[in-house]
Amino acid sequence: MNTFEYFDLFLSHLKQTGEDTNFDAESRQWLYRFGQFILESKSGSRFTPPALGDMVMHGAKIGLPRREVDKFAAFYSSKGWMVGKNRMKSWQCAMTGWKIRWEAQGRPESNDKPSLVDKQISSLANQSSRL
16 A cells, blocks of 8 residues: 555545545645655564574575674674664675675685584575575
8 A cells, every 4th residue: 555545545534534634735745744654664664683593594594604693793783783874774685795795805714614503504594495
């Protein structure tokens, strides 16, 4: 449902209740903005920080070691999940970018070899993505 449909629904409700439907330009603009706010809140466009389990699963799915997932979580948590001055929109995309930069740095192998648990999580993540 778009903003205009919300506005029409509101007007039809007012007509059914016998209320005045003659609005001045300022009131119409306010109602239009209110409709946009309703649409944004219903579409889930506001970012909510991910759970650590979700980040671990996504990291395993894209091949990012658990240690790097923890670094990613700590870094963005400390910044309030902000990218520059803007609120993050997609943590999955940000994590993929983190992996690309990590690989470009030469993928330090000393402490980042995947453990048995990482391999099992990766296997589960790949299985769940096939479903």
